[in-house]
Amino acid sequence: MKRNVAYLGMYLALALICSYVESLIPFYFGIPGVKLGLTNIVVVLLLYTLGAKEAFLVSVVRIILAGFLFGNPFSILYSLSGGALSFLAMYVLKRTEKLKVVTVSVAGGVMHNTGQLIMAALVVENYHILYYIPVLLTAGFITGFFIGILSQEIILRIGNRI
Amino acid sequence: MNRRFGKTDFIVLAVVFAVLVFAVIFTAFKRKQGEFVVISLDGEVYREVPLEKDQEIEIKKEGITINVLDIREGKADMRKASCPDKLCVRQKPVSKSGESIVCLPNKVVVEVKGEAKGDFDSIAR
Numbered sequence: 001m002k003r004n005v006a007y008l009g010m011y012l013a014l015a016l017i018c019s020y021v022e023s024l025i026p027f028y029f030g031i032p033g034v035k036l037g038l039t040n041i042v043v044v045l046l047l048y049t050l051g052a053k054e055a056f057l058v059s060v061v062r063i064i065l066a067g068f069l070f071g072n073p074f075s076i077l078y079s080l081s082g083g084a085l086s087f088l089a090m091y092v093l094k095r096t097e098k099l100k101v102v103t104v105s106v107a108g109g110v111m112h113n114t115g116q117l118i119m120a121a122l123v124v125e126n127y128h129i130l131y132y133i134p135v136l137l138t139a140g141f142i143t144g145f146f147i148g149i150l151s152q153e154i155i156l157r158i159g160n161r162i
Numbered sequence: 163m164n165r166r167f168g169k170t171d172f173i174v175l176a177v178v179f180a181v182l183v184f185a186v187i188f189t190a191f192k193r194k195q196g197e198f199v200v201i202s203l204d205g206e207v208y209r210e211v212p213l214e215k216d217q218e219i220e221i222k223k224e225g226i227t228i229n230v231l232d233i234r235e236g237k238a239d240m241r242k243a244s245c246p247d248k249l250c251v252r253q254k255p256v257s258k259s260g261e262s263i264v265c266l267p268n269k270v271v272v273e274v275k276g277e278a279k280g281d282f283d284s285i286a287r
Contacts (some may be wrong), residue, residue, distance in 0.1 A: 031264055072246045074267050103171040106178070124264055125205025126271045131260050134185035145175075152166055 007162075009052070012058050012065075015042040020067035023046055034139045037109055039066075043087065044105050044151040049162040052091050059083050077123070078116050085115030101155060102148035109144020110137050193258035196274035199238050201231065204269050213238065213257065213274070220272055228268045238272055240265065 018038040025036065039062060046055035055140050067076030089111040093104045113136040121127050198249035201208045201221060206242040211219060213236045221229040229250070230242040245267035253263055256274050 072267070074245075075247065078266070098168075098170050099174065100166060100168050100171045102167060103174055106175060110178075120264060122267055123266055124269050124271050126200075126202060126262075126264075126273070128260070128273055129262050129264055129271065131189070131262065134182060134189050138182040138186050141179060156165060 002027065004050070004054070007053055008058060008070055011042055011046055011054075012061055013063040015039045015058055016065060016069070018042060019062065019070060023070040034113075035143070037112065037140075037143045040086070040105065040108055040112075040144070040147045041151050041154070044090065044101060044108065044148070045154060045159075045162070047090060047094060047104075048101065048151075048155050049159055052094075056087055056091075060086055074123075078119055082112040082115035082117035085118075086112035101152040102145060105148025105151055106141055106144040109140035109142075109147065111140075112144075113140035189260075193260060194276065195236065195257060196259040196261070197213075198255075198275055199233070200273045200275055202271045202273070204248075207272060208270075221268075223268070229265055229270050231272060238263070238274065240272065243270075244268065 018041065022036050022038045039059075042062075043055050043059045048059055052149040060080070060083065063079045064076060067073070068077065071079075089106050092110040093099055093107050114133075117130060117133060117136055121129055167174070172275040175182070196213060198210055198212045200210050201219070203221065203223060208221060209219065211217070211231075213233060213235060216234050218241070219230065219233070220227045220233045224287040226244075227242075228238060228244045232239045232241045234255075237255035240253065240263050243251050243265050245265055250263050250265040250270075256272070258262055259274055259276045261274045
């Protein structure tokens with residue numbers, strides 16, 4: 001248990017650094033909400049090595065802390081809905097045990113953007129912005145794919161030592 | 163290679179990607195130059211402005227200007243915003259029907275719409 005606490009603290013720090021690095025990269029497509037999703041590496045890694053509960057905890061705490069450090073209350077709200085939906089999708093897909101890390105990560109990326117867009121539509125009480133769904137989901141697919149490949153390599157190489 | 167990428171993964175990813183690309187292309191083709199923008203605040207219509215005339219619109223909430231929308235050459239661009247992240251200001255100008263600019267913290271939505279007279283009017287005519 002004590003060992004786990006220390007480990008989770010380390011992973012949380014790693015996730016926060018990923019958030020920070022991401023906030024430094026001017027990665028912008030002209031559509032708000034498209035992000036790299038570097039922190040998803042940590043979440044996927046935890047999901048496959050330590051367990052679902054731990055992964056969820058780190059993900060939620062990371063979002064709240066990163067929101068206070070590099071964002072604003074709205075980015076927390078946004079990210080929480082995206083993060084929760086993304087985690088749920090990844091958890092369910094992983095449980096089926098038929099799919100590899102890449103596909104699970106793609107589902108995470110796609111659902112993250114879905115969650116954010118739904119929350120945005122609810123906040124502004126305007127459902128026409130759902131018009132951007134195809135573009136945002138494709139962006140989530142592409143970033144999720146690359147994040148998935150990265151996570152897969154990390155898990156295969158050092159997964160058993162975590 | 164099997165540890166990284168299975169047959170199921172390939173099928174699932176290919177199908178999903180194909181659907182997404184199709185959806186993007188489909189929506190891109192459907193876009194047409196819009197005729198006017200609808201500005202809404204807190205989910206209610208604030209103003210409707212034609213895109214033909216170049217002008218600057220101040221969006222006010224309780225007497226304070228929270229956003230400034232610039233209309234130039236048939237395109238609407240968010241100039242100023244009082245929110246901290248300025249995502250709407252950084253966004254590219256919109257001009258095609260269905261496109262929108264959203265300022266989430268201020269709950270401002272700028273939407274481009276088709277003909278100034280909607281479908282209902284053209285049927286009634």
